[in-house]
Amino acid sequence: MTSPPVAEEIPHFLEVHGERRVDPFFWMRERESEKVLNHLKAENSYTETVLSPVRALREKVLGEMKSRIKQDDSSYPFLQKGYRYYRRFHSGKEYPIFARKKKDSEKEEVLLDVNEVSKGRAFTEVHFPEISPDSAKMIYAADFGGRRFYDIYVKDLSTGKILGSPIRKTTGNVAWAADSQTFFYSKQDPETLRSRWIYRHDPGAEKDVLVYEEKDDTFDVSVHASRTDSFLFIVSSSTLSSEWRILDARRPKEKAKVFLPREKDHEYSLEDGGEAFYVVSNWQAKNFRLLKAPHQPVSKDQWMEIIPHRSDVLLEGATFFKTHFVLSERFGGQTRLAVVNRRSEEHT
Numbered sequence: 001m002t003s004p005p006v007a008e009e010i011p012h013f014l015e016v017h018g019e020r021r022v023d024p025f026f027w028m029r030e031r032e033s034e035k036v037l038n039h040l041k042a043e044n045s046y047t048e049t050v051l052s053p054v055r056a057l058r059e060k061v062l063g064e065m066k067s068r069i070k071q072d073d074s075s076y077p078f079l080q081k082g083y084r085y086y087r088r089f090h091s092g093k094e095y096p097i098f099a100r101k102k103k104d105s106e107k108e109e110v111l112l113d114v115n116e117v118s119k120g121r122a123f124t125e126v127h128f129p130e131i132s133p134d135s136a137k138m139i140y141a142a143d144f145g146g147r148r149f150y151d152i153y154v155k156d157l158s159t160g161k162i163l164g165s166p167i168r169k170t171t172g173n174v175a176w177a178a179d180s181q182t183f184f185y186s187k188q189d190p191e192t193l194r195s196r197w198i199y200r201h202d203p204g205a206e207k208d209v210l211v212y213e214e215k216d217d218t219f220d221v222s223v224h225a226s227r228t229d230s231f232l233f234i235v236s237s238s239t240l241s242s243e244w245r246i247l248d249a250r251r252p253k254e255k256a257k258v259f260l261p262r263e264k265d266h267e268y269s270l271e272d273g274g275e276a277f278y279v280v281s282n283w284q285a286k287n288f289r290l291l292k293a294p295h296q297p298v299s300k301d302q303w304m305e306i307i308p309h310r311s312d313v314l315l316e317g318a319t320f321f322k323t324h325f326v327l328s329e330r331f332g333g334q335t336r337l338a339v340v341n342r343r344s345e346e347h348t
Contacts, residue, residue, distance in 0.1 A: 002049050005042035079103065079205060081135050087128065090115070098129055098140075111157065112140055127172050129155075132180035137163070141172030148172075148193065152185060167208070171195050175225040175232055177252035183233060184223045184252075185213070193265045195220040197236055211247070212256065219262075225249060226272035227320065231295075232256070233270060242267050246277075246295070252293060259297050273320045273342075278306065280318055285309035290318055290327070306345070 012026035028036050045242030073090035083100045087117065087210070090097060095114035101107060111129055118124035123146045129138040136157055141150035154163040173186040173195070181203045189196045197222060198212040212234050214221035219238045226233065226249070234245040234256050243262035247254060259270065267288075268281040272295075279291045284302055290307035305325065307315065314330040320342075327338040338347050 004046050005039060007039055010331050041121070058103060077101075080131065081133075083131075083135060085131070089197075094118070095124060095126075111138060112155070117142060130176060130183075132176050133178055134180040137180060139174050139176070141170065141174065143172065144297075149188075154183075167201065171220050171222075175223045176229075176230055176249075177232065178249040182252045184234075186222055192217070195222060197221070198223050202253075219243075226270075228274055230270045230274075231272050235261065235269075237267075240265050240267065242269065244268070244270050246270070246297075257297055259293075260300065269317065271318055271320050271325075273325070274322075278318055278320060278325070279303060280315060287311065287313060288315040292317065307340075 001314045007025060007028065007167060009024035010027050012023050014021055014023060014026075028039070030036055033217050056275045058079070064312060071091040072089060075086050075179055077084035077086040079085075082103050085100045085104060087096045087098055089095075093115045095118050097113045097115070098111045099108050100111060101109065112126065114124060114126045116221075117126065121144050123144060125143040125146075127141045127150070130141040131138050137153050138157060139152060140155065141152050143150045148171070149169045152167040152170050152172070152174060156163055167185065169187065169190070171186045171188050174183055175185075176183045178241070185199055185201065186195045187197045187199065193219060196214050197210060199208040200211050201208045212221065214236050216236075216238075219236045221234065221242075224233045224235065225231070230249055232247040232249050232252070234247070236243040236245075241262050241264060244259045245256035246259050247256040260268065266281070266283055268279050268283070270282075271278045273292075277293045277295060279293050281291060281300075281303075282288045285308075287309055289305060289309045291303040291305050312331065315327060316330060316335075317328040319326045319328075323340060323342055325340050329336050329338055340347055
């Protein structure tokens with residue numbers, strides 16, 4: 001029987017916090033090394049050799065699995081500024097097609113066919129595009145290497161042309177400002193892959209502007225637009241703590257304000273309800289509660305409670321609409337949604 005390949009052990013000493021340890025396979029971190037690639041090829045070859053007697057069975061099982069997957073599946077459309085957006089798959093194609101239709105029309109507009117983008121590439125992953133507030137442009141982020149480094153592309157939806165040059169090696173996290181020209185994105189540390197920097201892209205500028213760096217290596221940072229398109233949020237988060245910065249989306253060049261400084265064991269998140277912010281927080285609430293706060297930063301004791309803490313219900317999030325808001329909750333180990341009227345505060 002063919003013997004499996006054995007990786008060479010080359011002692012490499014590491015010291016962290018005064019502790020010294022040895023890693024004999026540290027050399028395998030070098031993913032571009034010919035030695036590493038040859039070892040991986042040998043492992044693959046060994047696997048194919050060992051499993052060759054059941055090759056027919058493997059093909060049969062794979063075929064059965066694929067037969068249970070709907071080939072022409074599509075996502076449920078969501079409505080945004082008069083358009084219904086969705087993702088669909090074409091039978092026999094590997095990658096999705098992102099598309100939209102006007103609210104009262106069945107005429108489809110293909111935004112991006114990832115099958116075309118992926119041609120000639122061994123790997124492709126594309127996030128759902130971010131549509132500009134005026135619905136005229138979109139940003140899509142594509143990873144062609146499989147290491148979660150995404151290139152950002154801006155596309156004019158009226159002409160189908162890519163605008164400017166792609167922004168290389170980002171996290172793929174992007175958010176539009178209200179002018180539909182300026183946008184923000186995050187970049188990761190190339191070694192740790194921790195999302196560390198937030199940049200602003202101004203049309204026509206020679207260089208993108210660094211607007212925030214998360215220096216605490218226990219925190220990640222990301223940027224998001226509010227559902228109302230009125231605010232941009234720069235969010236720093238760790239396992240048990242969070243900190244949100246707020247920026248008027250109409251004034252993207254202003255400095256973001258800290259909504260509430262990070263505190264140990266305090267997690268919170270913001271939603272813009274139009275007239276105020278709504279805060280999901282575990283402040284004095286192990287299972288979280290919902291509070292209301294003004295758009296300007298204030299102390300926690302000025303927040304107004306909307307949904308109190310419940311010992312038997314975990315509040316996981318809240319999404320706000322014009323007349324109602326939806327709570328994502330966990331009760332008895334199961335996830336449930338609760339719809340609340342914003343005026344009467346009645347649950348359904």
